[in-house]
Amino acid sequence: MSKPLTLVTEGDRHVVVTRHFAAPPELVWRAHTEAAIVQRWVLGPDGWTMPVCVCEARPGGKIHYEWSNGKGGGFSLTGEFVSLTPFSRIEHVERMHLPATTPDNHIVTTFAPDGAGTLMTMRMELPNTESRTAMLASGMDKGMEASYARLETMIQAGSVR
Amino acid sequence: MTPNLDTTFAALADPTRRALLARLAREEATVMELAQPFSMSQPAISRHLKVLEEAGLILRRVDGTRRPCRLAPDGVAAVDQWLDMLRTALARNYDRLDQVLAEMASPPKNPKRKAP
Numbered sequence: 366m367s368k369p370l371t372l373v374t375e376g377d378r379h380v381v382v383t384r385h386f387a388a389p390p391e392l393v394w395r396a397h398t399e400a401a402i403v404q405r406w407v408l409g410p411d412g413w414t415m416p417v418c419v420c421e422a423r424p425g426g427k428i429h430y431e432w433s434n435g436k437g438g439g440f441s442l443t444g445e446f447v448s449l450t451p452f453s454r455i456e457h458v459e460r461m462h463l464p465a466t467t468p469d470n471h472i473v474t475t476f477a478p479d480g481a482g483t484l485m486t487m488r489m490e491l492p493n494t495e496s497r498t499a500m501l502a503s504g505m506d507k508g509m510e511a512s513y514a515r516l517e518t519m520i521q522a523g524s525v526r
Numbered sequence: 527m528t529p530n531l532d533t534t535f536a537a538l539a540d541p542t543r544r545a546l547l548a549r550l551a552r553e554e555a556t557v558m559e560l561a562q563p564f565s566m567s568q569p570a571i572s573r574h575l576k577v578l579e580e581a582g583l584i585l586r587r588v589d590g591t592r593r594p595c596r597l598a599p600d601g602v603a604a605v606d607q608w609l610d611m612l613r614t615a616l617a618r619n620y621d622r623l624d625q626v627l628a629e630m631a632s633p634p635k636n637p638k639r640k641a642p
Contacts, residue, residue, distance in 0.1 A: 370617045384620050388627035395630070396623055402630070406622040 375488075382487040390476040393483045394452045397474065398422035408432070417441070424448050428459060452476060468492050537581035542566070543574050547597065550584060554596040 371383045386393050396402045400420040407430065408415060417431035428444035444459030455474045461467040471490040476483050537543055546560060561571045575595055578584045585598045 370620060372616065382616065386620075386624065386627055388631055392627050392630050393623075396626055402626060406619055406626050408622065409619060411618075 378491050380489045380491075382489075384485050385479055385482055386485060387482045389481075390452045390478055390483045393476050393485060394455075397455060398449070403430075422446060422449055422455075428457060534581045534583065537577050537583055540574070540577075543578055546571070546574055546578065547583060550595055550597050554594045556592050556594050560595070 369385075371381075373381055375381050396406065398420060399422070400418045403420050404415045404418040409432070413432050413434050415430055415432050417429060419427055419429040421427050424446060426446040428446065429441070430443075431439060431441040433439045441462045442459055443462065444457050447456040447458060449455050453476055456472070457474075458469050458471050460469050468491060472487060473490075474485065474487045476485055478484075538547075542564065545564065549555060549560060549563070557568050557571050557575065560575070561568045564571065575584065575586075579586060579595075582598055584595045586593050586595050
């Protein structure tokens with residue numbers, strides 16, 4: 366069964382997501398910073414894959430994800446790591462290409478010991494309240510989360526008849 | 527008639543229309559009031575409003591010569607539903623991550639692939 370995920374807005378420009386994982390922070394950290402692992406789960410709905418996954422987990426390192434549904438559908442995300450504190454904190458900037466480029470989403474993700482597991486808190490900051498509203502309305506929560514944008518792409522594709 | 531979700535999402539897929547909705551979320555406004563901050567012509571704004579109206583996201587009322595727009599409760603409910611879908615997609619990723627983490631913690635002892 367799914368563990369509870371919280372997704373709330375905070376102030377004018379922030380969105381905060383939290384989730385508990387039954388694994389120590391070190392493993393959850395690795396799952397967010399090692400390309401071969403990221404590629405296995407940042408996929409959104411079933412049926413999508415990530416053929417391109419660049420994840421250079423160091424300050425200034427590049428992020429480049431490309432998703433495909435195997436039927437000609439696809440979109441991508443690019444970004445840069447700002448700073449990393451092993452096993453506890455990742456700060457990065459990312460944007461989606463749908464192909465229109467979304468506003469930069471500045472994200473701080475923290476991993477805190479929580480019992481035998483980890484509490485992840487992802488705090489996203491958008492340039493202004495309009496872009497946050499747009500992100501939420503269009504599913505760019507991704508700016509942060511690939512799956513959000515993926516859904517929008519599918520919907521856009523489905524709506525262009 | 528309830529507009530279908532395709533129409534609603536197609537209406538939401540445009541950044542100007544999302545910005546118009548964000549503006550209308552604060553208060554009712556006329557075309558003229560909406561056109562100002564967007565530095566767009568009133569006819570251009572009117573076209574976007576027509577799309578939003580047909581998608582069931584906004585309502586217009588007659589007030590003398592004014593035709594102010596406001597958010598439609600049903601349209602907002604559709605957006606809420608959409609947010610739920612997003613939350614679901616995110617939850618799917620993290621459920622997948624749970625599985626990946628479990629495998630990282632204890633690698634399978636009997637891999638299906640046999641050694642050559």
